Amino acid sequence: MSEKIKAEVRSEFGKGAARRIRREDKVPAVVYGHGNEPIHLTLPGHDTMMAIKHGGANALLELEIDGKPQLALTKQVQVDPIRRVIEHVDFVAVVKGEKVTVEVPVHLNGEAARETLVVTETATIQLEAEATHIPEFVEVDIEGAEAGTQIHASDLKLPQGSTLLLDEETLIVNVTAQISQEALDAELEEAEAEAGIEHEAPAEEAPAAEAAEGEADAEE
Template identity: 75%
Template sequence: MSEKITAELRTEFGKGAARRIRREHKVPAVVYGHGNEPIHLTLPGHDTMMAIKHGGANALLELDIDGTAQLALTKQVQVDPVRRVLEHVDFVAVKRGEKVTVDVPIVVVGEAVRDTLVVTENATVQVEAEATHIPESFEVDIAGAEAGTQFLASELALPSGTTLLTDPETLIVNVTAAQEADLGETDTDAAEDEAAAEGATAEEAAGAAEGESAEGGDEE
């Protein structure tokens, strides 16, 4: 479902113009696609931020551009790392019923059995879906999963009209025994113990050498 946003055509460009737009709590944006020239827009900052948050990674917005509705799929979002506000948004123009290729995030739910390590091997999968029916995410339920359990892309529940483009044999989530993850720490601990032992031996040797030197000095 698309969120409706009123957009203004933008005629000023460059960093100075972008800063002026942001000072007014608005966002510069561009819509690409369908063989047309890019459309440069100014969008309301708060409404656009909320629409993108609500729509997720592949938010679909219905932009009202001078009274003409344009469906736009979010492709790239730039956010200020400090103030956490939108700085710029790139969209791709789409049409109702049109198929688009998107990366959909994986969400892991539930808890595996104790003493296991759950690793998300691939955080997204690529699918083809109708522009107005893009899945927000795919859930992988690991409740009660034991060590050795693997979840493949082919096991994801896809809604009607959505086609998996990622290799079906792609490993999405891997559940392993926790001690397997501790092997690296064990090796590190062993290496640290060995280094400590070598250091102690070196100190003892140095001490012995100093003792011998002192004895030699007494003889002189």
């Protein structure tokens, strides 16, 4: 479902105009697409933030522009890193029934078997979906998955009406055996030995090491 937002067409551009818009708790935005000239808009800050938060990365908004509705798909959102408020939004104009290409996040559901490590190899997947039926995410069930389990793009259960635009052999999730700390330490020591890395003896061991060397010299 699209969120309805009343938009104002703006004629002022540039950083100064954008700052003035933000001071009024509003958001500058642009709508591209369908061979038309870009439409520069001003949107209500709170309503826009809530609509995008609710809709996710591919939020679909119904913008009221000069009294006419326009479906707009969110493509890029600029957020202030300190204040965490929206600074600018780019939209793509769409029409009902139109197919669009989107990036959808992968969500893991459940817990794998004990002593396993679950790695999400591909965090987002590319889909083609109807503009008004874009899934928020694609769920991957890993409940009880044993070490050695691999889930590829071809294994994904896509929402109805969605088409995968990704190589079916793409690895999405990889479940491996958990490596113990002892095994990690052994691997590190082996790698350092191959690289010729030597560590100095700890301070408390140094006198003993020197004494041992002294004894060896005396024997010689």
